[in-house]
Amino acid sequence: MEDNSTNNNTSRRDFLQRMGLIASGTVMGGAALFAGYKFETNKKHDTKIKALTAEHQLIEVDDEGNELPVQGKLSNLTYQGREGLHGKRWVMVIDLAKCRNARQCMKACQGAHELRPEQHHINVLQMQDSENTAPYFMPKPCQHCDNPPCVSVCPVDATFKRPDGIVLIDNERCIGCRFCVAACPYSARIFHWKEPLKQQEYEENKARYSQMVAEGKKEEATELERKVTYDVELNVPQRKGTISKCLFSADRLRIGEMPYCVSACPNGVYYFGDENEDAVTNGTTKETVRLSGLLRDNAGYRLMEELGTKPRVYYLPPKNRLFPFPDENLLTTEHHS
Amino acid sequence: MDHSLTIEQQKESLQKITNDLIKPIGIDRRFHIWMAFLTMVLVACLYAYYIQMREGLGVAGIRDYVSWGMYIANFVFFVASSLIGMLITAVLGLSGAKWITPIARIAEIIAIGFAAVAGLVIVSDMGRPERLLNVFLYARIQSPILWDVTVVTTYVLISILLYFLPLIPDMGMLQRNPTLPKWLRKVYEILSINWKGTPAQYEILHRSIKIMAILIVPVALAIHTVTSWLFAATSRVGWDSTIFGPYFVSGAFVSGISCLVIAMYFFRKNYKLHDYITEDHFNKIGKIMVLVSLVYLYFNINEFLVPGYKLKSDEAVHLHALLAGKHALLFWSVQLFGLIIPIILLLFKKIRTSGPMLVISIFVVLGSWFKRYLIVVPTQEHPFLPIQNVPENFIIYKPTLIETAITVGSFIMVLMIISVLAKLFPVIPIWETAHEKGIHEPEKLSFD
Numbered sequence: 001m002e003d004n005s006t007n008n009n010t011s012r013r014d015f016l017q018r019m020g021l022i023a024s025g026t027v028m029g030g031a032a033l034f035a036g037y038k039f040e041t042n043k044k045h046d047t048k049i050k051a052l053t054a055e056h057q058l059i060e061v062d063d064e065g066n067e068l069p070v071q072g073k074l075s076n077l078t079y080q081g082r083e084g085l086h087g088k089r090w091v092m093v094i095d096l097a098k099c100r101n102a103r104q105c106m107k108a109c110q111g112a113h114e115l116r117p118e119q120h121h122i123n124v125l126q127m128q129d130s131e132n133t134a135p136y137f138m139p140k141p142c143q144h145c146d147n148p149p150c151v152s153v154c155p156v157d158a159t160f161k162r163p164d165g166i167v168l169i170d171n172e173r174c175i176g177c178r179f180c181v182a183a184c185p186y187s188a189r190i191f192h193w194k195e196p197l198k199q200q201e202y203e204e205n206k207a208r209y210s211q212m213v214a215e216g217k218k219e220e221a222t223e224l225e226r227k228v229t230y231d232v233e234l235n236v237p238q239r240k241g242t243i244s245k246c247l248f249s250a251d252r253l254r255i256g257e258m259p260y261c262v263s264a265c266p267n268g269v270y271y272f273g274d275e276n277e278d279a280v281t282n283g284t285t286k287e288t289v290r291l292s293g294l295l296r297d298n299a300g301y302r303l304m305e306e307l308g309t310k311p312r313v314y315y316l317p318p319k320n321r322l323f324p325f326p327d328e329n330l331l332t333t334e335h336h337s
Numbered sequence: 338m339d340h341s342l343t344i345e346q347q348k349e350s351l352q353k354i355t356n357d358l359i360k361p362i363g364i365d366r367r368f369h370i371w372m373a374f375l376t377m378v379l380v381a382c383l384y385a386y387y388i389q390m391r392e393g394l395g396v397a398g399i400r401d402y403v404s405w406g407m408y409i410a411n412f413v414f415f416v417a418s419s420l421i422g423m424l425i426t427a428v429l430g431l432s433g434a435k436w437i438t439p440i441a442r443i444a445e446i447i448a449i450g451f452a453a454v455a456g457l458v459i460v461s462d463m464g465r466p467e468r469l470l471n472v473f474l475y476a477r478i479q480s481p482i483l484w485d486v487t488v489v490t491t492y493v494l495i496s497i498l499l500y501f502l503p504l505i506p507d508m509g510m511l512q513r514n515p516t517l518p519k520w521l522r523k524v525y526e527i528l529s530i531n532w533k534g535t536p537a538q539y540e541i542l543h544r545s546i547k548i549m550a551i552l553i554v555p556v557a558l559a560i561h562t563v564t565s566w567l568f569a570a571t572s573r574v575g576w577d578s579t580i581f582g583p584y585f586v587s588g589a590f591v592s593g594i595s596c597l598v599i600a601m602y603f604f605r606k607n608y609k610l611h612d613y614i615t616e617d618h619f620n621k622i623g624k625i626m627v628l629v630s631l632v633y634l635y636f637n638i639n640e641f642l643v644p645g646y647k648l649k650s651d652e653a654v655h656l657h658a659l660l661a662g663k664h665a666l667l668f669w670s671v672q673l674f675g676l677i678i679p680i681i682l683l684l685f686k687k688i689r690t691s692g693p694m695l696v697i698s699i700f701v702v703l704g705s706w707f708k709r710y711l712i713v714v715p716t717q718e719h720p721f722l723p724i725q726n727v728p729e730n731f732i733i734y735k736p737t738l739i740e741t742a743i744t745v746g747s748f749i750m751v752l753m754i755i756s757v758l759a760k761l762f763p764v765i766p767i768w769e770t771a772h773e774k775g776i777h778e779p780e781k782l783s784f785d
Contacts, residue, residue, distance in 0.1 A: 106726075118726070125722060126723075140722060149572065152480070152570075153479075153482070153571075154480055155477055157475050158475075174468075175464070175469065176463050178464070181401065182717070183571045183572075186722060187722050187724070192393065193393055193395030193400065194392060194395040241465045242464060304721060
């Protein structure tokens with residue numbers, strides 16, 4: 001009898017084991033089928049074209065025309081925002097000798113990104129490195145690091161690095177943990193502690209939009225659609241409880257324009273361009289120069305090189321400053337606060 | 338241990354132990370009043386959280402520069418205090434210290450309370466709590482937050498098992514005890530999963546407890562080390578430290594043990610457990626407290642003396658704010674009243690008694706909480722680049738009433754968890770106590 005019962009137990013165990021195997025096999029097989037299906041549906045069926053990279057390698061890229069300034073579909077904004085602009089390596093050069101604290105960059109930026117007066121994607125700081133060295137003004141956007149600490153620590157991939165060098169933030173995914181704020185050594189990130197500046201306007205637009213859609217007024221609705229759809233490259237509409245930061249005006253780059261701050265500067269402080277082309281254009285004078293030459297001739301440098309963050313923003317030292325530092329500002333210049 | 342007790346003597350002894358330990362069990366008027374009070378306070382605190390949900394995190398004092406404030410400090414404190422479960426059950430238990438039997442379960446209750454609520458505390462710091470699921474949907478394994486979520490959850494689960502497993506024989510024995518309310522006996526019957534006290538069952542039980550006690554050591558070390566990495570993974574002055582892991586873990590034992598002393602004192606007094614939790618227990622715990630505090634002091638000296646010797650420009654600003662600047666009063670109070678003076682006092686045997694240790698432990702708990710505040714907040718007040726073009730409240734962090742209320746709410750929840758567990762189940766293991774008193778088969782005696 002005893003033997004019999006043991007046998008029964010073993011066979012039951014065997015049975016359960018087999019069932020487990022079959023079940024996990026089914027799940028895995030199903031997952032594989034699903035992944036394959038997804039892959040097939042996402043696959044681009046466009047033709048490939050050959051292209052030469054900056055490193056002189058011949059590669060095949062999708063013939064999508066992404067390099068052309070084509071406005072993508074609104075529904076596709078987040079997707080294309082994560083893809084970036086193919087073949088580009090955006091880079092900014094800030095000439096500290098030319099900055100006189102006009103703050104047009106800050107104004108243009110806050111206007112475009114719908115920020116409050118105390119919220120800065122770009123902030124012009126009054127610097128003095130030590131007691132006997134000259135004070136200067138330093139515009140400080142996000143450095144768009146190639147080794148970005150903020151991206152490393154983000155738990156949900158809300159902030160991400162694009163192949164074209166830009167670090168963006170997806171405020172539809174951000175959980176508001178602010179680990180990136182803690183990790184960023186450049187204090188480049190801001191948080192929406194309360195309702196964003198234009199929240200009310202956004203809500204009104206949204207209500208009007210859904211009304212128009214309901215009434216079937218297609219043309220007017222299309223007009224409004226832009227305003228109520230989240231554009232990850234502009235980070236507008238801003239959202240309460242999420243992060244925002246400088247985006248190198250990725251929306252402007254897509255249509256072949258200079259970033260808001262760069263084109264707003266009256267003093268020729270900013271150069272912006274593509275590292276792959278080794279060319280940067282001054283936002284004020286529209287003069288295009290070689291990036292390597294500009295950095296070499298003016299001893300360009302990057303902020304806090306020792307941290308290994310590899311910024312994409314270069315500074316030219318405040319040598320032969322075009323504008324003297326106003327004396328009354330000296331007192332407020334407090335390094336490391 | 339007297340092995341020659343007669344069955345009658347054993348029966349009598351078991352009767353007394355059981356009666357003593359189950360007397361506080363069951364819901365009485367005092368418990369109703371206590372829970373009503375806690376609930377009222379909690380409702381007020383939840384209202385504060387509702388305001389935060391409605392208005393945004395801006396109702397707290399945190400801003401773009403000091404963006405982690407009281408919530409994160411409190412989270413670190415909670416994770417720290419929960420490590421006491423591992424210290425008592427695993428470190429002391431596995432090393433064969435028998436005297437911990439009456440306090441092991443109390444330590445486990447504290448661990449469950451703090452670790453479980455720590456998860457909620459972190460949610461109260463989120464700008465978008467409704468997107469919590471994103472952490473799993475879009476999980477990026479590179480982020481220390483993912484590691485923290487994983488290990489804290491694991492720790493809560495193992496702590497619950499370490500609480501539940503040794504409870505099984507007790508519930509098995511108590512399910513037919515006529516002095517207990519009927520519904521509670523039913524609960525015991527279900528939860529005791531057919532415990533009969535057979536040698537085979539005991540073997541499984543001891544084995545499982547041992548496995549869990551071993552497993553919890555790396556997990557407990559991990560939860561607090563990973564919590565410290567939330568800071569140490571950044572390059573900020575004051576956080577960019579290689580000893581943050583052990584520094585946090587040693588500090589965790591200090592705060593955890595003082596929480597345990599407070600709990601021991603109150604359970605002993607209110608549950609009249611003087612025969613079980615004796616002055617000798619306070620004496621021994623006092624000695625351990627000196628040991629862990631000395632280790633923590635050693636890490637503190639390392640953490641402040643070494644950068645203080647070099648005074649790199651950024652470190653100098655930070656250290657000045659802590660040691661002589663705006664945080665100096667808090668810093669030195671924490672170091673003196675929360676660490677140095679307790680160490681000196683506890684060296685004396687007369688001080689290592691219940692009364693004085695309660696007072697000292699309250700100071701140490703307060704010190705531990707503010708110590709976390711000092712680790713989290715001042716560093717963010719000195720970023721690498723100057724803070725300019727922002728209003729005054731962006732520069733100086735002042736906690737608001739609402740965030741204080743939400744923080745108080747988290748403590749209320751811990752107290753509620755501890756109170757409920759201590760009211761539904763015996764806080765001291767009956768079977769282990771019986772075994773130690775020479776009662777070999779308590780199950781048989783109690784089933785008669």
